Amino acid sequence: EQAEAFDPDIIVSGYSAYPREVEFDRIQAAADAVDAYHLADIAHITGLVAAGVHQSPVGVADFVTGSTHKTIRAGRGGIIMCDEEYADDIDASVFPGAQGGPLMHNVAGKAVGFAEALEPEFEAYARQVIDNAAALGDRLQEHGFSLVSDGTDNHLVLVDLRESHPDTPGGVAEEALEEIGIVLNKNTVPGETRSAFNPSGIRAGTPALTTRGFDEGACRRVADVIARVVDSPDDDEITREAAAEVEALCADYPLYDGDAAITDIE
Ligand SMILES: Cc1ncc(COP(=O)(O)O)c(C=O)c1O
Structure with a gap:
């Protein structure tokens, strides 16, 4: 049509x-x-x-x-x-x-x-990227966040903050999370009621986490940290605890550890 x-x-x-x-x-x-x-x-x-x-x-x-x-x-x-x-x-x-x-x-x-x-490990990686995005999205939903389309089939989740966090635009969430070491970005959502420069959503993807070896359990921990920080972006104590949790997660899944990131997934 x-x-x-x-x-x-x-x-x-x-x-x-x-x-x-x-x-x-x-x-x-x-x-x-x-x-x-x-x-x-x-x-x-x-x-x-x-x-x-x-x-x-x-x-x-x-x-x-x-x-x-x-x-x-x-x-x-x-x-x-x-x-x-x-x-x-x-x-x-x-x-x-x-x-x-x-x-x-x-x-x-x-x-x-x-x-x-071309290696079989790459297919395992790509499947894990999707499973991790599903785990991240499911856990965010458990914390009361709304996902655009109610979930994900691929590597990313798009969160619409308007219902759960009406006073927290995507940019505020993005900055609070960057402060503690989680990088994602503010994003417009369908039917955006703010603007492209001050949008109401955040977008998070799992390809880089999966390369580090993050599995579903680790992605749920990431969702827990995101929820805590976005619930209270101005709370210094929560910020300190969340930064420590991110550091612990990164220590559990180091960036450079030979090819362990791929073999762990298998
Ligand atoms: C749909 C789409 N097309 C094209 C691009 C451009 O990609 P790049 O210049 O990083 O290859 C992007 C960037 O994210 C995108 O989302």
């Missing part, structure tokens, strides 16, 4: 804060119905698609763009995939023009990340 109403030349499917599985074939059907191109922007979920834990738009959409450094853990960059008929035009639009000389160190970083993504 929307495609027919707008009659677009191109439909873009892909989102920065969407916690559910994207049904690329349905969007393709809408594009086909109005003779529009379909570009699937899988920036966030490239790794989940590569691991086979999210449906793939490759072979469905006309164009697929992805990030190489989010859920797929390679050097920073982008990927464009397309049907053969568009390949020469895409290549010509990238170089010369948008892209200059290659950054060879980053090409190496991408090669290493892609090689890792």
